[in-house]
Amino acid sequence: MKLILLGAPGAGKGTQAKKIVAEFGIPQISTGDILRKAVADGTPLGTEAKKYMEAGKLVPDEVVIGLMKDRLQEDDCKDGFILDGFPRTVEQAEALGEITDIDAVISIEVDMDSLVERITGRRSCPKCGAVYHISFNPPKEDGICDACGSTLIQREDDREETVRKRLDTYTRQTSPLIEYYAGKSLLKTVEGNGSIDDIYASVRKILLGL
Numbered sequence: 001m002k003l004i005l006l007g008a009p010g011a012g013k014g015t016q017a018k019k020i021v022a023e024f025g026i027p028q029i030s031t032g033d034i035l036r037k038a039v040a041d042g043t044p045l046g047t048e049a050k051k052y053m054e055a056g057k058l059v060p061d062e063v064v065i066g067l068m069k070d071r072l073q074e075d076d077c078k079d080g081f082i083l084d085g086f087p088r089t090v091e092q093a094e095a096l097g098e099i100t101d102i103d104a105v106i107s108i109e110v111d112m113d114s115l116v117e118r119i120t121g122r123r124s125c126p127k128c129g130a131v132y133h134i135s136f137n138p139p140k141e142d143g144i145c146d147a148c149g150s151t152l153i154q155r156e157d158d159r160e161e162t163v164r165k166r167l168d169t170y171t172r173q174t175s176p177l178i179e180y181y182a183g184k185s186l187l188k189t190v191e192g193n194g195s196i197d198d199i200y201a202s203v204r205k206i207l208l209g210l
């Protein structure tokens, strides 16, 4: 199963991807996670990416495409994968098409006001990558990761000032991918304004029907 999860920042791609991983055993490949790790490690890639991420802009296509070419060749990808946050431009989608075929593109659609609420309330575990929401998906103990006990953080780019810029970037550069994949008959749309479990039920139905 080779899947793309498409959706605006905060739509719930990462949350749904983790549920697919748990049930279907294919890896989640998040370009955002890979880039954040590079920033934390202070690699040349991280230094380059940081300025774009902080400004709510996309990291240049050639950088992200190069990174994904390598990642998709790794052993764990041979039985399938879930792409979370890639592709984000038509140019990235075209490059992906040259690397591999995709079985389905699941687009999670959420209204703008809910996106802002979801992103600004998001709290992330810097150690294991678990994601929570202060109201919609709180950890058992305030500010502490259920999975590994680390102190949760708010991502720098999840503050309201940057969130607006990221949503604007999504509208301009990423939303054309909806048409792009509809044109290739790969697009499956999921209503994303329900509970995490309700949305997963819709996602699961699509996957079992592939």
Ligand code: ADP
Residues within 6 Å of the ligand: 007, 008, 009, 010, 011, 012, 013, 014, 015, 016, 118, 119, 121, 122, 123, 131, 132, 133, 134, 136, 137, 192, 193, 194, 195, 196, 197, 199
């Ligand atoms: P994305 O990967 O698309 O940016 P996330 O999966 O990180 O989105 O979700 C964004 C935030 O919204 C997180 O805080 C998450 O806990 C929360 N969230 C995810 N799905 C839902 C949902 N169906 N209802 C309410 N909150 C949600």
Ligand code: ADP
Residues within 6 Å of the ligand: 008, 009, 010, 013, 031, 032, 033, 035, 052, 053, 054, 056, 057, 058, 059, 060, 064, 084, 085, 086, 087, 088, 092, 157, 166
């Ligand atoms: P979200 O799903 O909340 O938007 P991500 O973790 O996917 O957050 O991405 C965080 C940031 O990393 C983006 O705002 C962007 O700067 C960068 N990024 C992630 N994926 C890509 C990509 N495919 N192309 C360019 N930049 C990316």
Ligand code: ZN
Residues within 6 Å of the ligand: 125, 126, 127, 128, 129, 130, 145, 146, 147, 148, 149, 150
């Ligand atoms: Zn953790």
